[in-house]
Amino acid sequence: xxxxxxxxxxxxxxxxxxxxxxxxxxxxxxxxxxxxxxxxxxxxxxxxxxxxxxxxxxxxxxxxxxxxxxxxxxxxxxxxxxxxxxxxxxxxxxxxxxxxxxxxxxxxxxxxxxxxxxxxxxxxxxxxxxxxxxxxxxxxxxxxxxxxxxxxxxxxxxxxxxxxxxxxxxxxxxxxxxxxxxxxxxxxxxxxxxxxxxxxxxxxxxxxxxxxxxxxxxx
Numbered sequence: 350x351x352x353x354x355x356x357x358x359x360x361x362x363x364x365x366x367x368x369x370x371x372x373x374x375x376x377x378x379x380x381x382x383x384x385x386x387x388x389x390x391x392x393x394x395x396x397x398x399x400x401x402x403x404x405x406x407x408x409x410x411x412x413x414x415x416x417x418x419x420x421x422x423x424x425x426x427x428x429x430x431x432x433x434x435x436x437x438x439x440x441x442x443x444x445x446x447x448x449x450x451x452x453x454x455x456x457x458x459x460x461x462x463x464x465x466x467x468x469x470x471x472x473x474x475x476x477x478x479x480x481x482x483x484x485x486x487x488x489x490x491x492x493x494x495x496x497x498x499x500x501x502x503x504x505x506x507x508x509x510x511x512x513x514x515x516x517x518x519x520x521x522x523x524x525x526x527x528x529x530x531x532x533x534x535x536x537x538x539x540x541x542x543x544x545x546x547x548x549x550x551x552x553x554x555x556x557x558x559x560x561x562x563x564x565x566x567x568x
Contacts, residue, residue, distance in 0.1 A: 420479040421556035427468045428545050434464060435538035441518075442534040446527030455519030462508045469501040480555055493551050500544050504537075511537050 438461075441454060477494050484490045511533055517525045 419557065420476040421553070421558065423475045424472065424548070424552065424556065427472055428549070430464070431468060431541060431545060434461070435542055438534050438538045441515075442531045442538075445531045445534075449518060451519050451521060454515050458512050458515035458519055461515065462505070462512050465505055465508045469505065473498060473501070476552065476556070480552065484555055490555070497544075497548060497551075504541060504544065507537055507540075 437453070437457060441450070441457060444450060477498070480490065480494060514525060514530055514533055518530060
């Protein structure tokens, strides 16, 4: 198990969209490192509002289990929501350049960053913490969790930049290059789907079985 996790982690890391060579210190302090590198992105980001900071855009899904509930069920629900997000972003990318749904772009811009941050925060609190408490003695598992946290930071930083572009698309801003926008959208949802597949492969065998789990379909 340890060798399999370590090997899978190396393969996923090689495909990361934002090609940053992470030092040993980076992996143990991913949030501080990534936030420092992307400070300019955050400073230039427009203010975004949502309902008390908690957005629930996917009405077709039942509520997620509470953070104190079963980690396997929570992870499955989080993956379903993120894959639904990927599908919506892919629809926007496919509509470029002539059939853009401005309203869909504006809505995606409003919910993208808060949703990603909320799911990542809950995932690290409900799932990673359980794994650390029950499997933390295995160095390869600790390294895998550090890699996953680092990738969360990468995706959150990219989501900020993508949000700015979606705002412009929703406002029919002519300064947006359709080819660049499509590249950014496809890069984000492709990377996120890959990350989810990696989490499923690494974490499902570690988490306790749950009767509430509905496995997410990445394809």
